[in-house]
Amino acid sequence: ILPVDDVSAANSHVTTPIATGMGHARNVLVPLNGEAVIAIDGSGGTLSEIGFAHVYDRPVAGLETHQLPWIEPVETPKEAVEYVEQASQLIGE
Secondary structure: OEOOOOHHHOOOOOOOOOEOOOHHHHHHHHHHOOOOEEEEOOOHHHHHHHHHHHHOOOOEEEEOOOOOOOEEEEOOHHHHHHHHHHHHHHHHO
16 A cells, blocks of 8 residues: 555566555555555654554564564564464464
8 A cells, every 4th residue: 555646666576556646644544454564664654553453453473673572573474474464363263
C-alpha cells in the first residue's frame, strides 16, 4: 500500500502494489489489510502504522524498531514471521 500515486514506485518484491496518493494518511490502511504487522526499523510513519495496528488489535513483531509494550521484539525475519503467524491464529480462535 504505497503512499504515492504510481505503482511503479513499489520495490521488486511487491506482487500487488496499491497506489494511494495519500502520503502518510494511508498508514491506517496497512494494518487494516492484514492479520498482523511486522515493523522493520522505521521512523514516524512506521510508528503510526504500529499505533494503528494496536488500535485494530493486530499483533506486531518488531525487528530493530520502536519499543512499545504491545510489540514483540524479534531478532530475525524468521522469528517475526513465526510470531505473527502464531499470534494471528490465537486471535482467530
